[in-house]
Amino acid sequence: MSAAAGAVRARRRRKRLRRAGWNAIALAVFAAMVFPVYWMVATAFKSDDEIVGLTPTWLPEHPTLAHFRAAVEKPFFWTDVKNSLIVVSVTVAVSIVLAFLAAVALAKYRFTGRKLFVVLVIGIQMLPQTALIIPLYVVLARYRQVNALSGVVLTYMTFVLPFSVWTLRGFIIGIPKELEEAAMVDGSTRLGAFVKILLPLVAPGLVATSVFAFIQSWNEYIFARVLLNDQAKQTVTVWLSYFYGTSRHIDWGALMAGSTLTAIPVVIFFLLVQRRIAFGLTAGAVRG
């Protein structure tokens, strides 16, 4: 009997050892993956001496905000942040309203052509963006939408709209039918059932989808690069991509400070909704 207990204990210990090994690997992977992000933030706070030294310091020894000041004082930073905010908010607001209507249709009705529409929505998301720059540029030039924020909004809707339709559909499908029916049995009208039951239940999905659409649009580079030539009209990703221009001497500290500032809104928003969106994406993929 004691021999059996010993064997169990030995097996448990082996199991614990193996788990400790996996944990160690996980920590190493974590360090390797996160290092570039850490290095960006650390560099942004370092003094110039530390940055250009041949032996890197792992922590900022004399933390300074000078690089952040230099980055925001660069020409067009605040203008381009404002441009990004305008483009992103208009894109998201218009897309979410339109997409929500379509998502209700796809999730709550059966009708001829439904499958075709679903295939279309998925198919569009599989178009490589680079293949679209030429026709979008030419068509927008025809309507004088080149070098205009409104033109950029239209190009951003090409990827935000299908994505939002698909994700919102996943959220709406997830609402139990019985809840709506119960609301109607209780004497509510259909409008009442919609406002009282569906909307509150979908609200988290609406928020999550909007935030994710915000991130996608904020991060977008190629359409903005192609459409906007005027520095005063560019978005913040284009601003960052032109940061060092053609000069040989690169102000690494300011570049990393600018990068940190560009990433901050996205990181905060992403951390808030990631769980929900990952669920929505996989739910859509599995149920599709």
Place this chain on the structure above:
Amino acid sequence: MLGSRLTPDAAIAGARPGPRRRVSRARVARGATPYLLLLPVAVAIGAILGYPLVDLVRLSFQRYGLFELIRHSGSWVGVANYSSVLRDGVFWHTLLRTVVFTAANVGLTMVLGTLLALLLVRVSAWARVVLTAGLVLVWSMPVVVAVQVWYWMTNFQNGVVNYVLTSLGVGDFFQHDWYATTFSQLALVTTLIVWGALPFVAITVYAALAQVPHELVEAAQIDGAGPLRVFRDVTVPVLRPVLLILTSLSIIWDFGVFTQPYLLIGQSKITPGNYLMGIYLFEEGYFRGDYGRGAAIAILMLLIVAALSVVYVRRMARMGEEAT
């Protein structure tokens, strides 16, 4: 207005009895409602995507340069754009390079992503939280920001990568220039792309792993199956649909990738000798203002991507049938 037409599926199935007259009127409303709801999105997509895509086909058969862009109309040249592209040695070299590049990127992303997901299953809860948080942080990094960080880390004068590799004893990387050869440029771009894509793949596969039935794994183990056998015969079949979607998406993204190679290699160092398909299209179509030829390249690119995904989808589908 919208809500009054909202009808649950149960009512569509006719489960709710009611006066005939009202039912028929309701049926008409029901029939029209989903189409009315879809109308705005359909119109928008038609205008911002359908119209440009039709125009893309048209442009590819026209001479359409800067002059035509101002005049808003091109002149028909038949298949001249296509034959010019297909006779261009640069196109074929770029295609080959892009296929190899895509295979390497997608392969690395999928294998490492799946390994990461399996790692997430095996670690303790606290380690899982830590690693997942790190992955989500990486996932959230804007591509343009990541490019700048990569550029700084691999800078030949005092990039931290050279320092770390030298101090680890991998070799002498003092002032090593990673941007000197095409291979090393594209290898750098690969590390950037794989790094950025890993979180999405790992977290998605990890979520799918939760659907692998425990009883099945235990039954296989009792029958004497080793971990590799369990993975191949129990885990992979459950993961197959998710792996299929992720692989197809990765192929599409990596084949047309633009931002990472364009910004990391840097426009001044981009030459026909290191083009990838997306950059070839951008440089020869947009940048040179030869939109007709660019349109032909775009159409060829769409066809290739479609072919790549179709082959893959069909093979996976066949494998799925054999497995059952």
